[in-house]
Amino acid sequence: MKQKGLRANLITGTAAIIFGIWVWFQADKFPEDPTITLNSDFFPKMLVLGLIGASLSMMFIAYKNEKGEAFDSISLRKPAMQRVVLILAATMIFAFIMKPLSFILGGMLYLFAVTYVLGNRKWKQMLLVSIIAPIVVFYVFKNVLGITLPMGILKFILR
Amino acid sequence: MEGLFQSFAAVTQPGVILSIFIGVAGGTVLGALPGLTATMGVALLVPFTFGMELINSMGMLLGIFLGAMYGGSIPAILIRTPGTPAAAATAMDGYPMGQRGEAGRALSMSLISSVSGSFIGVAVMIFLSPQISKFALKFSSAEFFSLAVFGLSIIIAISGNSISKGLMAAFFGLLLSTIGSDPINGLPRFIFGRMELYEGPPFIPTLIGLFAVSEVLAGAEKIISAKKINAKVDRILPARKDFIKCFPTIVKSGLIGCFIGAIPGAGGDIAAFVAYGEAKRSSKTPEDFGHGAIEGVAAPEAANNGCAGGAMIPLLSLGVPGDAVTAILLGALTMQGLQPGPLMYLEHLPDVHNIFAAMIIGCFCVFIVGALGMKVFARVISIDKKLLLPCIMILSLVGSYSMRNNIVDVYITIIFGIIGYLFQKYHYPLSPILLALILGPMAERNLRRYLVISSGNFDFFYTRPICTVLLLAAVASLIISVLNQRKIARNLAKAEAEGRYNNEFENDDDTQ
Numbered sequence: 001m002k003q004k005g006l007r008a009n010l011i012t013g014t015a016a017i018i019f020g021i022w023v024w025f026q027a028d029k030f031p032e033d034p035t036i037t038l039n040s041d042f043f044p045k046m047l048v049l050g051l052i053g054a055s056l057s058m059m060f061i062a063y064k065n066e067k068g069e070a071f072d073s074i075s076l077r078k079p080a081m082q083r084v085v086l087i088l089a090a091t092m093i094f095a096f097i098m099k100p101l102s103f104i105l106g107g108m109l110y111l112f113a114v115t116y117v118l119g120n121r122k123w124k125q126m127l128l129v130s131i132i133a134p135i136v137v138f139y140v141f142k143n144v145l146g147i148t149l150p151m152g153i154l155k156f157i158l159r
Numbered sequence: 160m161e162g163l164f165q166s167f168a169a170v171t172q173p174g175v176i177l178s179i180f181i182g183v184a185g186g187t188v189l190g191a192l193p194g195l196t197a198t199m200g201v202a203l204l205v206p207f208t209f210g211m212e213l214i215n216s217m218g219m220l221l222g223i224f225l226g227a228m229y230g231g232s233i234p235a236i237l238i239r240t241p242g243t244p245a246a247a248a249t250a251m252d253g254y255p256m257g258q259r260g261e262a263g264r265a266l267s268m269s270l271i272s273s274v275s276g277s278f279i280g281v282a283v284m285i286f287l288s289p290q291i292s293k294f295a296l297k298f299s300s301a302e303f304f305s306l307a308v309f310g311l312s313i314i315i316a317i318s319g320n321s322i323s324k325g326l327m328a329a330f331f332g333l334l335l336s337t338i339g340s341d342p343i344n345g346l347p348r349f350i351f352g353r354m355e356l357y358e359g360p361p362f363i364p365t366l367i368g369l370f371a372v373s374e375v376l377a378g379a380e381k382i383i384s385a386k387k388i389n390a391k392v393d394r395i396l397p398a399r400k401d402f403i404k405c406f407p408t409i410v411k412s413g414l415i416g417c418f419i420g421a422i423p424g425a426g427g428d429i430a431a432f433v434a435y436g437e438a439k440r441s442s443k444t445p446e447d448f449g450h451g452a453i454e455g456v457a458a459p460e461a462a463n464n465g466c467a468g469g470a471m472i473p474l475l476s477l478g479v480p481g482d483a484v485t486a487i488l489l490g491a492l493t494m495q496g497l498q499p500g501p502l503m504y505l506e507h508l509p510d511v512h513n514i515f516a517a518m519i520i521g522c523f524c525v526f527i528v529g530a531l532g533m534k535v536f537a538r539v540i541s542i543d544k545k546l547l548l549p550c551i552m553i554l555s556l557v558g559s560y561s562m563r564n565n566i567v568d569v570y571i572t573i574i575f576g577i578i579g580y581l582f583q584k585y586h587y588p589l590s591p592i593l594l595a596l597i598l599g600p601m602a603e604r605n606l607r608r609y610l611v612i613s614s615g616n617f618d619f620f621y622t623r624p625i626c627t628v629l630l631l632a633a634v635a636s637l638i639i640s641v642l643n644q645r646k647i648a649r650n651l652a653k654a655e656a657e658g659r660y661n662n663e664f665e666n667d668d669d670t671q
Contacts, residue, residue, distance in 0.1 A: 012585050016327055023334060026349060033344045038610055040341040040348055043603045044334060051330035058323035071585065072380075080380045087379050088577065091372075091552060095569045098560075107553055114549035118382060129546055137557060145210035147561045 008071045009062035016055040020048040086117045102152030107134030163285075166512035169214060170520050178215040179517060182208075182222025183524040184532065189223075190230020191536045192547070198483045198590075200227045202370045203551065205363060205491045206558035213495055213510070218517045220491055224484060225277055225521045228427065228467045229529060232269040232460055234540045237262060245427030245463035248435040252448060252455025259451055263394035264401065266537075268453055269460045270529040271397050272409050276461030277522040279413030280420065280468020284475070285515050287421075291476035295501035300609035301619035305629035307602035310479040311595065312633035324587045332595025333602075335360055342604040343611070355567050362490045362596065364559035364568040365575050369589050370483075371555040372576025375548050377583055382544055392537050395530045405457040408438045416462030420469025420481055422636070427463035427482075434462030468518065474499050475511065479598065483590040486597050 027041035027048070075081055094110040111130040120126055138158075141147045151158045169175070182204070189200025204223045208216035231246030236253030249269060256265040298306070311329060338349045339359035350356040397405075412434035419430040438458035439448040448455045470481030478500025480486035489499055497503065497510055504511055529536075559572040579589055609619060619626045 008585055012587070013327075016331070023349075030348060031346060033346065036344060036611055038607055038615065040344065040346050043607065044337045044348070047330050047333045047337070051327060051334065054323050054326035054330055058321065058327060061321070061323055074584065083379050083382075084376050084580070087376065087552075088573075091556070091573055091576075095556065095566065095573060098556075098569070099566055103557070111549050111553065114552065115545055118379060118545040118548060120543070120545040125546070129550070133550055133553065137553065141557065141561060145207060145561070147210055147564070149557060149560065 006062050010059055013055040013059040017052050020051045024048045087114055090114055099150045100152050102154040103149040104134045104138050162512045166516035170516040175215055175218045178219040179222040179521050179524050182219035183226035183528045186223035186226025187230035188539050190227035191233040191539050199370045199374050201484050201487050202366045206561050214513055221517045222521050225525050228464050229273040229525050233536050236265045245431050248431040248459035252452050255451035263392045265456050267394050267397040268456050272457040272460035273464040274522055274526045275409045276413040276464035280417040280465040281518045283417045284468040284471050288472045288476040292501040292504045295477050300605040301623050302625045304602055304605040305626040307598040309629045309633040310598050312637050325591050328587050329591035329595045332592035333599040336596050336599030343607050361568055363562050364572040367555045367559050368572040368575025369579040373579025375552045376580040378548050392534050395533050401453055405454055408454045408457050409461040412458040412461035413465035416465025417469035420466030421472040427466040430462040430466045431459035434458040483593055486593050
């Protein structure tokens with residue numbers, strides 16, 4: 001348990017340090033403004049130093065911690081993690097197809113797919129929610145809030 | 160006072176009351192759903208307010224805030240699973256009451272205590288925040304920088320079990336806040352040619368990603384079947400005898416909650432446990448606590464709702480949010496063209512009065528919505544997560560899109576959702592990121608402005624008394640908050656070990 005927790009903390013701490021170093025080099029590229037004493041890179045660099053200091057301190061505390069921290073590991077072999085990845089993939093696809101296909105059609109497909117991934121097998125309930133929810137959301141946004149969600153290929157019907 | 164009466168006239172327009180009502184109902188439903196936090200609820204509902212007129216949108220936002228604070232107690236009493244961490248203390252006596260067949264008695268006491276606590280908090284807010292803002296008008300750049308540090312220090316201190324992880328999250332959030340134009344010379348930073356980022360990461364999509372999308376992903380990982388409610392809700396108002404018995408506890412706890420809530424970072428959970436402890440200490444029958452004492456429901460509920468008014472004090476008078484929920488309110492109000500802080504009392508006094516009036520009307524709405532909808536909210540807890548989570552995800556994406564009708568905001572939401580999920584997975588708190596996004600620009604702008612004026616001299620640490628006090632207070636609060644957090648963690652662990660409530664929250668700082 002201790003080894004697993006320590007490894008996770010060391011990995012995230014190292015990632016934060018690498019991120020900090022990358023930010024430092026990016027900040028170095030900011031153009032200088034000769035009219036002011038402190039340039040645009042001053043504050044980000046100060047923060048990078050803070051981030052690196054905090055990361056080192058976290059890793060040191062994790063190393064010293066006798067009991068160790070308990071983490072759920074990220075393993076794609078676990079069904080729970082597979083669910084998360086599938087939902088993320090579905091969400092990204094939904095974001096990509098929302099504009100061309102329309103929010104309503106994309107939303108219907110998305111809701112059906114995600115409820116299925118989450119283990120729901122009540123087909124009637126799934127169909128009903130998948131069809132009704134996007135239509136309700138679309139018309140609430142359009143008529144109550146005055147915001148038109150993407151109409152895509154349905155724009156001739158929804159106008 | 161005259162201005163406040165005028166605001167009452169404006170806020171009692173049917174459209175505004177309806178907005179507050181809808182906000183309270185929405186907030187209560189989301190607060191009542193275990194695992195869906197008040198922060199997430201407010202984040203999710205904020206985009207719905209942007210198409211509205213300022214007063215309606217403000218009313219709805221405050222309604223959501225008040226409703227979410229109350230909603231957490233319902234599942235705490237019925238299924239021993241607090242809807243919000245602030246309601247964890249309520250479960251300790253509320254659930255045993257429900258088991259004894261007194262769920263209606265516990266719920267009605269929770270409602271009346273919540274409403275009373277909210278009124279107390281709002282009254283103190285109306286009285287105190289103008290006084291603090293008058294004092295804050297003397298602040299210059301150095302003082303505002305010190306204030307931002309003070310706000311950040313406390314937030315970091317209550318960031319879960321690891322201070323260093325809280326610090327890392329805060330520095331990460333502060334770095335995110337440097338994306339966009341430089342506050343002094345306007346030069347672009349870290350935008351990599353994407354002009355959408357020139358004004359910084361869009362606030363609402365970022366917070367929806369961090370607090371809603373990440374929660375859905377975490378929820379998808381551990382699908383728990385909805386619990387069946389066995390308790391019977393047979394009354395909506397407490398008996399006169401119960402109310403008279405609990406009245407002193409309610410007043411005392413409301414005041415405790417308000418003053419604890421006014422400390423930036425000290426949220427409803429701390430207030431609820433402090434008030435619970437005080438109620439037990441001063442009770443003639445302390446042995447009843449933990450076994451279904453009605454004061455054990457009244458005290459935490461009055462305290463965590465008193466916190467709502469308290470948390471608004473630093474927000475309105477100093478522009479510093481009291482907790483994650485008020486940080487979202489601050490962002491939402493800013494996007495509506497209002498900049499909370501001392502200058503708001505000079506430049507937008509009618510809006511300040513509107514906020515006061517809307518909070519008071521909001522308290523009445525909590526009572527009406529709570530009384531009428533108690534039985535409905537009790538059923539909401541049983542909604543199947545397999546249907547709920549995809550609907551929340553759709554609302555999150557649509558909410559982000561509707562801000563600017565820009566699909567890039569949807570991508571940003573998904574990215575921050577993944578970041579938030581990974582942060583949660585590795586026990587990094589999310590609240591410091593949110594608060595750093597708000598306090599970061601304030602800190603940088605004022606520090607650099609001061610250093611430009613003083614030619615790079617850092618002497619404000621000891622030459623300006625307000626700065627010295629604020630910075631020393633930051634150090635002191637850090638130490639005190641750490642000690643308090645440890646105490647609460649011990650109490651929670653003890654209560655959980657004794658099986659007095661189910662804890663769905665691993666990092667309570669992020670689940671307010």
